[in-house]
Amino acid sequence: MGKWIAIGAIIIAGFISCTTVPYSQQDFKVKEVVELINEGRSERLIQLSKLPFLFDGEILLRERDVATLWNNLAESGFQMKDVQIGEPVPAGKDDYPPFADTMEVRTFFKKYITEDASIVKINASNGEFYLLLGDKLDDMPKIIGYRMKI
């Protein structure tokens, strides 16, 4: 009896953890975004990016700047190496610190992230990275922000 309760509890806990963020932002989808970045697939990343976009502490409002971001990273052969992708957690207005503690970034989190947004920490051997995700396009998460702590 106790064994079945434990199994049930594990299943429920798993279910609850899966429902904290939308399907399009779950860990296997985040892994796909990380692969897109590491493979330098800038066109797809541009499609998935949403304006306004937060890059480190800078708010990007122009398509051109978001295209520069992903194209430059692809051209430089950038990869997040030996990644350990954390659990995506819902993001709210107070989750700005990994990006920057400035009035602009605090306001970005207050004004521009969607209700279903999530934030994911990615540890890599060449730095610490954060993806800010929200909404979806073709079952993939839209990218609202990217933080590169190198």
Place this chain on the structure above:
Amino acid sequence: MIMQNTKSERSRQGFRPGLFVIAVVFTVLAAAGLAAQEADVVYVEGYVDTKTAGGDVFETYIGDYIRTGDSIITGGRGYAELEQGDSAVIKVSPDTVFTLQEREVNGEKRQVMATTAGSVFMRFNKLTGKEPMVQSSSYVAGVRGTEFTVYSGSDGSSMILVDKGAVEVTAEGESVNLGAEQGVEVAAGAAPGEVFEFKGRELDFSTWNQQKEEVFLENPVQSLKRVQKRLEGFQKEIEMLYPEFVKRQNKIDVMREELTRLREEEGQDAMIEYRDEFVTPYIKESRVYILNTRYYALSALSLRRFVLGSMYLKIKTAMVAKPDNKIYRNFMELYEEVTDSFEDVVVPQLVEADI
């Protein structure tokens, strides 16, 4: 295509109640009987966004209008044409940020048409002597002519090409006069360069901007220093205006309380008399401090967002594989210095709606 925020219905809250600075500006404008000037959007191609003074960002369509404080932001294939009645035509090219601002000069409110990035053609059909000022990332120009194009490059430098009429270009306290088929380049934080003739020369924004981009990548620290100088110019103006701005804000607050007291204790007539004799003239007189502090703060924000931010993005992503590179380190060190100073001087003048 990048995903856009869209709004089927335009939210035009304009100045947000509760934000004191904005409220004071609104009061001043209302007291002075001055409505925000507008431009109608008469043609749109590709993706064009409007960022309103109230802080909303939405897709722009034919039939929309922009008001003072609003920006038009065009995408890579975006293009927009605006008209101000039959007096002016404004053509906003792709990858451009164009903003309608206002400031006070010699006791008069003047509209400022600012191109922080990209390229804008302007034609004034009638010259009334009250044409707006034209601003790029590196200069301010007085319009004496009818047709010209403003280029604002990715390294913070700008160029103006006059097709017809005349334009006076001022930067760092120096001015040059341009006639028809003449142009001038102005580096960020520098005085205007040599005037040149462009008749018969092929000049297009993308080629010119590509050259600016190359100059920036060759010596990013030097380019950043120039932008720093330009930003410091705005910050210096804010620091000069702000103490008087605060003093006047406080006095206006006291006057408001007095208005309430008069209405409650001595009646409507006493309140109106006090308002007309003291409050309205004082608010009009204070306009220069309020409008111009906001003008310099928003100009600095625009430069930080579209020039400095773009520079940071390019260097960070292009040199991400070599974080120990000396140029990268020097650039990032100076970037921190510039943004810290921006945070100290400009940010206190901004409100959430500006972001």
